[in-house]
Amino acid sequence: MEIREKAPAKINLSLDTPFHHQDGEQEWRMVMTSVDLADYLHIKSLEDRTDITVETDSGFLPCDHRNLAYQAAKILQDKFHINKGAQIHIKKQIPVAAGLGGGSSDAAAVLRALNKLWELKLSLAELAKIGLKIDSDVPYCVYSRTAHVTGRGEKIAILKELPPVWLVVAKPKISVSTPTIIRQIDYTHLVHPNVNAIVNAIEDDDVDALIDNLGNALEPITAERYPEITRLKKKMIKFGADAAEMSGSGPTVFAICRKKSRAQHVYNSLKGFCEEVYLVRPLS
Ligand code: ATP
Incomplete structure (x- = not known):
């Protein structure tokens, strides 16, 4: 079983960080929106193996446990004791380390896809909560809609569509x-x-x-x-x-x-x- 999933880039229309928590994590106040520049992922569930593999056409990305897409698959596999593996291919279009949330969006796309492939029946809110363990932008990217994002990235209030711009x-x-x-x-x-x-x-x-x-x-x-x-x-x-x-x-x-x-x-x-x-x- 396999799924193609789009991972859109995000931009910050407003970004503030009023303080950092005692554990070092930032408190955020942001308005984000997603745009039609995206990575394209192809995710396959491996029924008779338990390994997770990541391939990408970008020369700039690690394909091992450092890849956020790998981390998303691993976290779901461990949390729900899944006896299957995953093969992930990332067609990278979003510039890397750019402030466009490409890694977080790839991770969110893997969460959405494996939720379906492994029949976990998790809501977007549950996926977002799991995604926060990977990066503060992952919960937003699970939704990829215009939103007011606060807390450590976990509080997502979906807003109206942007006016035409x-x-x-x-x-x-x-x-x-x-x-x-x-x-x-x-x-x-x-x-x-x-x-x-x-x-x-x-x-x-x-x-x-x-x-x-x-x-x-x-x-x-x-x-x-x-x-x-x-x-x-x-x-x-x-x-x-x-x-x-x-x-x-x-x-x-x-x-x-x-x-x-x-x-x-x-x-x-x-x-x-x-x-x-x-x-x-x-x-x-
Ligand atoms: P953010 O705004 O969330 O900090 P960013 O847009 O600035 O993210 P990314 O493109 O997500 O940056 O990359 C940040 C780091 O994450 C890079 O050092 C990159 O090597 C690593 N990384 C791991 N997995 C991925 C991935 N699938 N796509 C992009 N970067 C990844």
């Missing part, structure tokens, strides 16, 4: 380690975005308020190490974007545009500066 996603040629950026946080100087304003903008279908309130508390930290991020944002605005912001801990930057023609212009203009550029829409 176009997005241009651009990844500069650098990789950013999320733990390295988090270690640099100085809470006394952290600039907190207005996360609630984004939640309200979505609930009110208010594109202007959405555009005015994008924010990411980690951006000044990543941008200080990598000035390319600020340069890219400025270019996006110069080429006609209504707003531009960094996603996750970076380095990916996205532009938001009311009109497709503007987004197309931003996309075409950035192609000369940046190898990895995508014109995408939020998932409906």
Whole structure:
């Protein structure tokens, strides 16, 4: 038995981290949405073997226990004493270590697929709870809908679909380690975005308020190490974007545009500066 499962990239329309817990984990306040840039997974249940294998067409990824897709299969296999194995193939389209949650989305796709293949009958909420053990973005990725995410990543409040906008996603040629950026946080100087304003903008279908309130508390930290991020944002605005912001801990930057023609212009203009550029829409 086998299943094909899509693992969409996410972007952070707003990202704040007001404090960290005593065990070192972050408290998050985020609004995330998923876009039509995705990895494609092919997951097969092995009926007469118990090993888990991961293959990918990307040269940048580990295929052993370090792969988040492997961890998702292993966690389900152990928790439910499954006497079967899994073969996972990942067609990687989402840039790696980019702030687009590719690893977490792959893990969430494996949870959804094996839930069906192994007939576990778990709800999305139960899968999300299991996913939190892998990474704080996995619970969100189990749903992959526009959502207000709080706590350590486990509290997911699904929001309305985004009002109609176009997005241009651009990844500069650098990789950013999320733990390295988090270690640099100085809470006394952290600039907190207005996360609630984004939640309200979505609930009110208010594109202007959405555009005015994008924010990411980690951006000044990543941008200080990598000035390319600020340069890219400025270019996006110069080429006609209504707003531009960094996603996750970076380095990916996205532009938001009311009109497709503007987004197309931003996309075409950035192609000369940046190898990895995508014109995408939020998932409906
Ligand atoms: P986040 O925003 O959740 O921190 P990210 O988008 O910045 O994630 P990922 O692409 O998920 O970054 O990769 C983060 C790390 O996870 C990389 O070091 C990568 O090697 C590792 N990793 C493990 N499995 C995967 C996977 N299936 N896809 C991508 N990265 C993976």
